[in-house]
Amino acid sequence: MSVNSFNAKPAFLDRDQSILAFNERVLDWARRPEVPLLERLRYLAIVSSNLDEFFEVRFAPHLSAKLTNEQRGPITAQTFADVSAKVHELVAQQYAIYNDELMPLMEKRGIKILTHSERNARQRRWVKEYFMQEVQPLLLPIGLDPSHPFPQVANKSLNFIVRLSGRDAFGRENEVAIVKVPRALPRFARIPGVKGSKQIHFASISSIIRSHLNDLFPGRTVTEFSQFRVTRHSDLAVDEEEVKNLRTALRLGLQQRHYGQALRLEVSAGSSEFLSDFLLQQFGLPPESLYRVAGPVNLVRLNQLIDMVDAPALRFERYQPGWPTQLTPGQSFFERLKQGDVLIHQPYENFDAVLAFLREAVEDPDVLAIKQTIYRTGSKGEMADLLREAVRRGKEVTAVVELKARFDEEANINHAEQLESVGAQVVYGIVGLKTHAKMLLVTRREGGKIRRYAHVSTGNYNPGTAKLYTDVSYLTSDDALTADLEQVFLHLASQ
Known part of the structure; x- marks a missing residue:
C-alpha cells in the first residue's frame, strides 16, 4: 500500500441519499407477499411518514441552494436535483405498490375504498347525508381576489384548489378558490355495503368532498379541481446563547412551525398545469418540487383505515411481552437489587x-429523592405523572427535560410546566447540547444510611414505543455506577 493511499481524503456516504436508501429498504417490506396484507399497507405509510420528516428536517438547504444557485458546504443545486430525483423515484414506487399490488389484494380480501363512480345509489345517499351533517359545516371555501388573498396553508394539511366559472352572489368572477380540510375530520368513513355481500366498503374524505364540491359553490360551476398538500420546513432553530428563556423561545417557535418555508407540493396526478403552476407560484417552488400522485396525497393516513379493519389474519400476530425473567412479580425492587443487577430486554420483556x-x-x-431525564416520554407522560405524585408525597424530584427533542418539543414543554407547577426542580441540561441519556436515580434511606438505586436504558421512557423498539434496560444498586449517575445529574443541573 502506497503512502498516498494513507493520505487520501476519506470518501463518506452522502447522508441524505443514505436516508432515502434506507426508506427503499423499508418500502421493500410493502412488496413482500409473506408479510400480512394490512402490515404491507402500514409499511407504505411508514415510508410516507419518514419522507415527510425528511423534507421537514433535511431538505431546506437543498432547496435554498437551488433557488440561489449558491453552494452551502457540500450542498449545491446539483444535490437538490439528485435528492429530488431519488424522492420522485421512491414516490413513484410507493404509488405503484399501492395501486397495482395492495389495493387489488385488499379488494380480493373483501376490503375496498370506493370512488364516487363505484358507489351505488344507496351508498351515494349515505355519503351525501354524511357530507351535509359531518363535513360541510367544517368547510369554509375561500374565493381568491384582492380582498381574499391566498390563505395560510398549514404544513401537511389536506386542501383542495378549485377552478370556477360564473359569478358568485356578489357578482364577482374570481376564478380560483381554496378549500382547507380540517385535521379533525376522519380521513376514512365506513359506508354501507352491498346487500348480500360481505365486502367492507370505505370512502376517503377527499373523495367525499370531491363529489360534493359543487355544493360549496352555489350558483357556480366547478370546471376543475385538485387535492393538494404542502410540506414545510419544521426544524426549530433557537440560539440558546441569545435567548433568556429556552422554554418560552421554543413555545413561540412552535406557533410558527406549521407555516415554515414550503419545500414540497403534492397534487393529484390529474391536476391541470394551470392549477399546479398556480400553486407552485404561490409557494415559491421550482417545478422539481411538484409531486403528482395517483392516490391519496397523504399515505400516512392509511393507518386510520388499517385500524378500522377488524381482520386479525391480515396483521402480524400480536406479541405479548413477558415479565422480565430476572424479576419476580410482587417482589420489592429494592430487595431484589440488593442481590444483584437486572437486565431487561425490550420489547420481549x-x-x-x-x-x-x-x-x-x-x-x-423511605425514598428521599428521585432524579430522571425526560427525552421522549410521549404526550400522555405516565412517568411524568408519577414524578408529580412523588413531589406531592414530599420527595425531592429533579427532572432534566430535553426541550429540543425534535417533534416532541411541545409535549416536553407541557411536562416541564406541569412538574414545575407542583414544585419539582426542572432543568434543561447544558446549553448547546442535547441530553439524550435515559437515566433514573432513586435515593433511599436505609437503617440510617443513604443508598442509591438506578435505571439506565438505551430506549426512551415511553411505554408506547417500548412495545416496538429493541432496547436494553439496566437496573442496579451498584455503588460506583450510582455515584457516577449522581455526578452526571449534578453536572446537568449546574452547568
Missing part, C-alpha cells in the same frame, strides 16, 4: 417493570 420500579419509589416513604 415488559417495560411495565420499569414503571413498577418508579411507582415503588414514589410510594416508598
